Amino acid sequence: MKYAYYPGCSLEKTQRGYDESVREVFEALGQELIEIDDWNCCGATIYMSVKETVSLAVSSRNLALAEKMGLDIIAPCSSCFTVLAKTNRILNQVPEMHKDVNEALTEGGLSYKGKTKVRHPVDILMNDVGIETILHNSKKSLNGLKVAPYYGCQIVRPEKGFDDRENPILLDRMFNKCGADVVPFPMKVRCCGGMLMTTFEDTALKLNMELLQCADNNGADVIVTTCPLCHFNLEAYQDKINEKYQTKYNIPILYFTQLLGIVLGLPEKKLGIDSSFIPMCKKITDLMEVQYV
Amino acid sequence: MEQIKHHGLMSRKEVELRKAFLEQVHIIPAGERINRCIQCGTCTGSCPVSYAMDISPRELIALFRAGEMEMIMKSRTIWICASCYACTTRCPSGIKITDIIYALKRTAMEKKYQSQQAQQVQILANLFIQNLMSYGRLHEGTLIRKYYMKTNIKKLFGLIPLGRKMFQKKRIAILPKKIKAYASLSRIIKKAQEIEMREEPALLGYEPDYVGYKALGELKLEPRKGE
Ligand code: SF4
Ligand code: SF4
Numbered sequence: 037m038k039y040a041y042y043p044g045c046s047l048e049k050t051q052r053g054y055d056e057s058v059r060e061v062f063e064a065l066g067q068e069l070i071e072i073d074d075w076n077c078c079g080a081t082i083y084m085s086v087k088e089t090v091s092l093a094v095s096s097r098n099l100a101l102a103e104k105m106g107l108d109i110i111a112p113c114s115s116c117f118t119v120l121a122k123t124n125r126i127l128n129q130v131p132e133m134h135k136d137v138n139e140a141l142t143e144g145g146l147s148y149k150g151k152t153k154v155r156h157p158v159d160i161l162m163n164d165v166g167i168e169t170i171l172h173n174s175k176k177s178l179n180g181l182k183v184a185p186y187y188g189c190q191i192v193r194p195e196k197g198f199d200d201r202e203n204p205i206l207l208d209r210m211f212n213k214c215g216a217d218v219v220p221f222p223m224k225v226r227c228c229g230g231m232l233m234t235t236f237e238d239t240a241l242k243l244n245m246e247l248l249q250c251a252d253n254n255g256a257d258v259i260v261t262t263c264p265l266c267h268f269n270l271e272a273y274q275d276k277i278n279e280k281y282q283t284k285y286n287i288p289i290l291y292f293t294q295l296l297g298i299v300l301g302l303p304e305k306k307l308g309i310d311s312s313f314i315p316m317c318k319k320i321t322d323l324m325e326v327q328y329v
Numbered sequence: 330m331e332q333i334k335h336h337g338l339m340s341r342k343e344v345e346l347r348k349a350f351l352e353q354v355h356i357i358p359a360g361e362r363i364n365r366c367i368q369c370g371t372c373t374g375s376c377p378v379s380y381a382m383d384i385s386p387r388e389l390i391a392l393f394r395a396g397e398m399e400m401i402m403k404s405r406t407i408w409i410c411a412s413c414y415a416c417t418t419r420c421p422s423g424i425k426i427t428d429i430i431y432a433l434k435r436t437a438m439e440k441k442y443q444s445q446q447a448q449q450v451q452i453l454a455n456l457f458i459q460n461l462m463s464y465g466r467l468h469e470g471t472l473i474r475k476y477y478m479k480t481n482i483k484k485l486f487g488l489i490p491l492g493r494k495m496f497q498k499k500r501i502a503i504l505p506k507k508i509k510a511y512a513s514l515s516r517i518i519k520k521a522q523e524i525e526m527r528e529e530p531a532l533l534g535y536e537p538d539y540v541g542y543k544a545l546g547e548l549k550l551e552p553r554k555g556e
Pocket of ligand 2 (some may be wrong): 372375379409410411412416417426427430
């Protein structure tokens with residue numbers, strides 16, 4: 037299958053590990069990602085919350101570009117995914133808004149009928165590609181690795197989407213089938229605070245401390261994430277959390293596509309694992325060295 | 330100065346705030362469900378940051394009903410909400426609390442309520458918009474640098490080690506990148522702004538003197554499809 041790839045601003049550089057691993061994993065599984073030419077920022081949650089028509093018009097430009105390509109959008113960043121999907125929903129439910137947005141888009145020589153579907157890689161990998169294809173292409177088993185899958189809040193909410201909103205299981209299933217020991221992680225959809233790390237740091241540090249604590253108490257070797265913001269908060273602020281709460285967490289954080297890439301036998305370098313701040317635990321480095329199962 | 334209107338129910342300020350807020354609620358699909366709140370507190374119990382709020386999500390709705398918009402406008406709550414949708418997902422009455430909080434935020438910005446927390450969030454939001462308007466994509470480095478320069482310069486220095494680490498890991502783009510169709514995107518934004526200004530949604534049966542349920546007019550409830 038072909039998809040219109042929307043990397044989003046974070047994946048361009050600061051979270052290159054997600055971008056690189058998404059591209060590699062999809063290629064390895066025979067899926068084609070065509071980057072939307074000249075996409076713009078989706079406006080992110082912050083924009084959506086302060087200006088309605090403008091934010092809808094800004095994110096619709098991307099939907100219109102994908103519609104022209106005749107493909108569904110794949111958006112790995114949770115925030116982009118939610119914003120693009122929400123734009124679609126509002127335009128479909130409120131015809132006046134759809135008209136207004138099209139009026140604005142016309143200024144840029146574009147129009148949007150409302151046909152583009154917005155998809156998340158977890159959904160595509162598990163529901164389109166399927167676990168059988170993944171296993172068929174897998175080169176390594178995650179046997180013995182304890183994984184805490186962290187979905188974050190925005191890919192499964194607010195509307196009912198591709199997985200359960202309270203207890204999503206697609207990632208659990210994915211890594212379970214790849215041989216990992218998926219640990220219970222009751223905080224799997226608890227919020228990381230997102231941009232609060234900038235505006236209300238104390239609150240955000242507490243939220244992330246609780247997430248790390250929960251993963252640690254359940255014996256996780258690694259937390260896998262689906263969102264650049266969650267990833268950054270958990271990873272880059274782990275030091276600060278340790279300092280503030282007198283803890284000693286040293287839990288590597290990987291994008292789910294990075295761990296999946298390891299299973300598919302892709303080289304560490306191509307998956308952007310070298311961009312991690314926290315060194316991988318021994319179980320993971322050993323895995324990366326193994327050639328075949 | 331005429332402070333109290335009609336039956337002595339609401340001050341003029343309250344009337345204005347309600348009107349601005351209800352206009353915002355009107356744009357939210359199914360926004361009118363706000364009047365189905367049963368004050369169960371599920372939203373507050375589900376909220377990961379309610380412990381740090383001065384007014385809980387449930388209380389927001391109670392205060393709105395009671396005609397205390399101004400208290401809401403001055404609260405810390407609307408600025409600290411992390412948009413995680415936990416409340417919206419669990420509300421037994423299908424109220425889109427996260428969107429309601431966005432609407433409150435927009436109202437507070439429109440009516441220029443400036444608490445310290447409000448300022449922080451607004452500075453970030455405005456810089457974000459500036460950034461987007463100048464390049465079409467977000468350049469995180471510029472955003473964060475400008476934000477801390479405006480709010481807490483000491484913190485900016487504190488971030489230097491993190492910045493260095495990111496640089497070593499090739500995770501920093503030194504310069505922002507402009508999209509090619511930058512001019513066309515600016516035209517789209519400009520037009521959308523014009524549209525937003527001219528918009529004055531008609532409020533069905535809207536009577537600003539009422540508080541509580543009546544303020545939203547006749548109830549139109551659709552079934553909650555498959556939610
Ligand atoms: S969960 Fe819904 S019904 Fe219950 S108090 Fe909150 S808004 Fe009201
Ligand atoms: S969306 Fe906001 S109010 Fe609702 S649970 Fe999340 S942080 Fe709390």
